[in-house]
Amino acid sequence: MQYIDNIIFLIALIVGFGLFFKSTKEIYRNIKLGKKIDRSDQSAVRWKTMGKVALGQSKMVKRPIAGFLHILVYVGFVIINVELIEIIIDGIFGTHRILIDVFGASFYAVFTSILEIFALLVLIAVVLFFIRRNFYGVKRLNMKELFGWPKNDANWILIIEFALMLAFFTMNGADYFTDTQKFSSNFPISKHLFPFFENLGESTLHLIEKSAWWFHFIGILFFMNYLYYSKHLHIILAFPNTWYSNLKPKGQFNNLDSVTKEIRLMMDPNADPYAAAPEVDPNEVPEKFGASDIFDLNQVQLLNAYSCTECGRCTAVCPANITGKKLSPRKIMMDTRDRIEEVGKNINKNGKFVDDGKKLLDDHIQREELWACTTCNACVEACPVLIDPLSIIVEMRRFLVMEQSSAPSELNVMMANVENNAAPWAYNQADRLNWAKEN
Template identity: 80%
Template sequence: MQYIDNIIFLVALVAGFGLFFRSLKEIYRNIKLGRAIDRTDRPGDRWKTMAKVAMGQSKMGKRPIAAILHLFVYVGFVIINIELLEIMVDGIFGTHRFLASVIGDSLYGFFTATLEVLALLVIMAVVIFFIRRNFYGVKRLTMKELFGWPKQDANWILIIEFALMTAFFTMNASDWVLQQRGLLATHGSFPVSSNILAPLFSGLGDGTLYYLERGAWWFHFIGILFFMNYLYYSKHLHIILAFPNTWYANLQPKGKFNNLASVTAEIKLMMDPNADPYAAQPDADPNAVPDKFGANDIFDLNQVQLLNAYSCTECGRCTAVCPANITGKKLSPRKIMMDTRDRIEEVAWNINKNGKFEDDGRKLLDDHIQREEIWACTTCNACVEACPVLIDPLSIIMEMRRFLVMEQSAAPQELNLMMTNVENNAAPWQYNQADRLNWANE
């Protein structure tokens, strides 16, 4: 019976990580529902981009205060992972502060003191974020696409992080008091908990302190496992996916759109019958016609675009700089990404239920994203530039536009008029070609 705690711990650990990896496997399957795309060019630049943007958070600096607070929370995530290693060893083998015997008491004292200072900064950051999100009235955090679950999700994450850090301090404070009484081996330095919480615990009996320390320790451990598995349902999945998302980001100049090889070859043949489309597109068959032009569902988007949807943290920086949204249009780049993820999850539920995807009569376009939204886009790339993890909402918008124009001939009247003018007058404006140089006479 003396090993019952270790057995329970090991079972919880295996179950927690098992569920976590099952969720990751499902996310991977869902991303693979998209079209394959080769984003392995320039690997050196991709590693640099990931290190700079995902790890270094370089794009967060445009809002310095939020960037600093986010850095504290990011460090808190690192704290949890470093500390989890020690908790795992202690839980499996029944040891107490295992790392002290590995790195020595002096270095361990510095390590635990650093963790406490950082944990205090995390608590300060999440409290400020909670107030800012719920009471301060930041416009991009109060838009209608955040009503309901998205807002609750953001608040739950902050509450969970606060609870985990509070349990961390409670565990350390009760541990420190027991150490001072000679009931536990003296390991570590706890500048925050020993001065703030420990005086509150000094009047407690040894047994009560022991159960308080063990209770906080178990709460902290179970909380980490819960948080880890909650990520699948949360916008905070970017904690993990920001790294591959930035690695697979589009490194081409912003504003450069992908051209369909079949369309390019056809235009070359129309403009110059002597053109060799094979030379222009050596890896493409110019006579091959895609099954569908553009996208009206997630199956038509590429896998990086689906990864983008899972990586979105719903911060709203893209929507805050969108000129269409600022001027009252219906478009919100953040909502484009949220709707894409919702549709992925809808399809995933369908697959889980039926064993394979069965047509549900729904599509990403019209059922989730409205045509009014995508035609409001000015293609300025402001949303792409603003995203802290290099998500590209514009690419999804352009694929849906391509579908409407090339598959359904459903472009707005203004666009149809422009294309008619280009066809008839070789210019977007409605005047005779003979008059094209009249402006020079002035």
């Protein structure tokens, strides 16, 4: 019976990490539903970009207050969870603060003091984030696409992080007052947070320390598995997302190979227009132009959707949204992720995807949203993790125009003018220089 705690701990550890890897496997499967795309070029640049943007948080600080607070939470939370190594060793082997014997008392005191300082910074940042999100009235954090679950999700994450840091301090404070001589220099913050611990008996302090230790450990496992249902997947996916980001100049469209081939044939003076066409398999499904569902998007675009932080920086700078149009680049990414999850649940239920009569287009993203976009790339520039909402908008527009011949009347007029007059204006080519004659 003396090993019952160790056995329970080991079971919790295996179950927690097992569920996490199951969720990770599902996300990977869902991303693979998209079309393959080769983003393996310029690996040195990609590693540099990932280090600078995902690890270095370089784009976060463009909004200095939010950026600074985010760095505190990000760096602090990562450093605090270094202690998870010690918790796992102690939990499996039944030891208590094993690293004090590994590091030595002096170095361990420095180590735990640093952890406490960062934990306090995380605690402060989390409280400020909560106030800012719920009471300060930041417009991009109170838009209609965040009503309901997205807003609750953001708040739950802040509450969980607050609770984990509080458990960390409680655990340390109880240890300090249990044996102040041993831990006198280890806990510079927690020893001042719980002065009433001094009046408690040793058995009570041991109970408090063990309860806080278990709460902290189970809380970390819960947080880790909650990520699958949360926008906070970006904690993990921001790294591959920035590595696979588009390195081409913003605004450079990708050309469809099938269309490029036809145009080259048309412009080749040596091509025989009456040459026999290559034999076509009657069972082969013609390649679709553009995208109407997630299966038509590429895998990086689906990774983008999972990596979205829902911070709204893209929507805050979108000229269409600012002028009252329906478009919100953040909503485009959220809707894409919702559709991916909808398809994923379908696969989980049926073993494969069974047509559910729904599409990303119209069922999740409306045409009015797509045509409101000015393709200015402001959303792409603003994203702190290099997500590209514009690429999804362009692919869906491409489907509407090339597959359904569906476009706003203004665009149809312009395209007719280009076809007939080789210019977007309704003037005959012969009349182009009339303006010069008048002068």
